[in-house]
Amino acid sequence: MIGQPLRRTEDARLLRGQGRFTGDVSLPGQVHAAVVRSPHPHARIVAIDGRAASALPGVLAVLTGAEVAADGLRAIPHSPVPSNRYDLALRAPGGSAIFIGPHALLPADKARHVGEAVALIVAETSGQAEDAVERVRVTWDPLPFVVDTAEAAEGKAPAVWDEVPSNVCVDCAFGSDEAAVEAAFARAARIVAHDFHVGRVSGLPIEPRAALAAYDAATERYVLYAGSGGAFRQRRELAEVLGVPAERLRVISADVGGNFGTKNRVYVEYGLVLWAAKRLGRPVKYTATRAETLVSDYQGRDLVTRVALALDADGRFLALRADNVSNVGARAVSFSPLGKGSALVTGNYDIPLARVRARAVFTNTVPTQAYRSSGRPEVTFAIERLVDLAAHRMGLDRLELRRRNLVDAAKMPYANPFGMVYDSGRYAENMELARRLADWDGFEARRAEARGRGRLLGRGLANYVESSVGTPxxxxxxxxxxxxxxxxxxxxxxxxxxxxxxxxxxxxxxxxxxxxxxxxxxxxxxxxxxxxxxxxxxxxxxxxxxxxxxxxxxxxxxxxxxxxxxxxxxxxxxxxxxxxxxxxxxxxxxxxxxxxxxxxxxxxxxMHEPVFPNGCHVCEVEIDPETGALRLTRYAAVDDVGRAVNPLIVEGQTHGGIAQGLGQALLEACVVDGAGQTLTGSLLDYALPRAADLPSFATRLNEVPSPTNPLGIKAGGEGGTTPAPAVIASAVADALGIDDLALPLTPAVIWRAMRHAGTADG
Structure with a gap:
């Protein structure tokens, strides 16, 4: 049965509408919750007046941070520092313990980002609860704020937390000896360096966050229905918030309508409905609106990095150095993107010396969390774009430069400079298979045909390697x-x-x-x-x-x-x-x-040893030089997932992953303006890819079983996402002849880049 492309058995009930999502669950006597949220990026809460809201029909409670504190509810124990022995040992500046920013269910002192929950309304109906939100009067004292990653890293911006006046909560270095790295750069024939910013995105699962809680006074047990990435983690952390043994909380997570990391961590609303259910003696249900998800769902990415690559005269990679700055938002929910990404900044390449400085900063923005392929798309984007730049500046073919420097299969298992031991893989073979799958040799004829129609055709390629560990x-x-x-x-x-x-x-x-x-x-x-x-x-x-x-x-x-x-x-x-x-x-x-x-x-x-899925993706894009409009015309993916249990499902995962990566490359961005306000607060402004935006993908598996586990499995859920932003940017750069491009590559961005560089005529 292993290796057979069986159709998914769960699809029958899901397609018939027989799934059981949190929104499908109702309990007798349930009431509904809505949340009052901060309109300010940073402000002191002077007073909250809920009297007008309480007087509305159906309103049962208006709860604030004062009641949270009075009832002894604890902060969410996020545990953001990766703890696997293969993870980088992140530390605060000077090597001290990291301050993570306590995450109360409702703050009593300050709101630290637009959209932060500051009060809970409970009413008989959801409409009554939402109406009551508008009647709550909050007196605010606005405070200075910072929302930009690079500005926060300078250490001079307004402090998000008094305990971290510089806003830099993590600052440490890893990898090869610094003197050895500098010596390699000193003897290099060519140094290529560039600054990159991989911006914020939202996971936006089809099913918004929802939670339904009940409390049984007779047994003193709680029950929570909530879609998540792991019911046990939710139970453990929420029990700590409530101050009860974990056995007194039952968490049920049936069908989950998408996650991508967005639902893996505990949210304040989950604790709030549990608390309110006990206070009121009735089940309490909360469902986020789409607008709420865009200002309160944990977001992904947001890495600023400067990467430099040293090469000899033959194009051999000598050394790499990187300075990675991760924006964790107003609270440290997860440092996983910084730690896991920084350890793979050398990518698939045999770079003997490398050193990375890893920093994390607080800002007055929504907290970030591990999002599909946590941290790896960011560093893959950096190394793959840097290799393209190196090839261009040295006058080398970009495939040939990669061939010279890919880790040879004979060197597996291969230890990179950060101690990551790549278990297995045939990287050069991946690239050759992807080249053939994409008809690389036929590109020039297609480019000439496009030019005849007044279009610019570009071709991109990116290798990738990612790591998979997780709870061991x-x-x-x-x-x-x-x-x-x-x-x-x-x-x-x-x-x-x-x-x-x-x-x-x-x-x-x-x-x-x-x-x-x-x-x-x-x-x-x-x-x-x-x-x-x-x-x-x-x-x-x-x-x-x-x-x-x-x-x-x-x-x-x-x-x-x-x-x-x-x-x-x-x-x-x-x-x-x-x-x-x-x-x-x-x-x-x-x-x-x-x-x-x-x-x-x-x-x-x-199983504590990580595995390292890998692959190579190739794409072609066609650009209208008059408008900057882009059409993806060809996409080929070769992925090594180890042994594929069900190739059909792996292919589906690859398709979805590519679509998400393309979304980040071309459309998606969580935009915050200079006033700290979210400009992409609805799906009118936050753009997502649609089926019509995508070509038919050509995919192939290059299975190299991992020796680390009985089934030889690596992973197949994130490989599509990891290289997609890099391969799209590579293709756009090739079409335009422009190296300095910022994501997302919207028509406006492309049009301005062409006009600035004077390449609109191809």
């Missing part, structure tokens, strides 16, 4: 249901559209010799699942798939022992195949579902 522990429980002929597989990895019900069943079915339809996957409920690491960092198939395979082996071993007793034979004489135990050399046997007693096993597994 996972657990699976298998239960044989004799009455139904079903094997239940209970696992704590939460899907958000990846097709886990299909792929996990494929792994279990192959190991057990059963039809995948006889496998039932149970997940997303902390009263059913004993433990779960959740879905993030490309860990799902590798971690859950491996532990499911191991649990299946344990189930067969336990079944063999029971079959030996039932058949009065030696255990060593019992064989197993296709759901049946047989005494070797006889026709005596017993089926898996006919064994006496309940047959169930639980298996834990830990």
């Amino acid at each position: 522990r996972e657990q699976a429980r298998m239960i044989v249901r004799q009455d139904s002929g079903i094997v239940d597989v209970v696992v704590g990895t939460q899907p958000a559209g990846q097709g886990h019900e299909t792929t996990f069943a494929q792994v279990a079915a192959e190991r057990l010799g059963l039809d995948p339809m006889s496998i039932r996957i149970l997940l997303g409920d902390t009263d059913v699942v004993l433990f779960g690491g959740g879905t993030h960092s490309g860990r799902s198939m590798r971690m859950a798939g491996a532990v499911i395979a191991l649990a299946a082996d344990d189930l067969i071993a336990e079944g063999r022992r029971r079959a030996a007793r039932a058949l009065e034979a030696a255990e060593m004489d019992i064989t197993y195949a296709r759901g049946r135990f047989t005494v070797a050399g006889t026709d005596r046997g017993v089926g898996l579902f006919a064994l006496p007693g309940e047959l169930a096993v639980t298996r834990d597994n830990e």
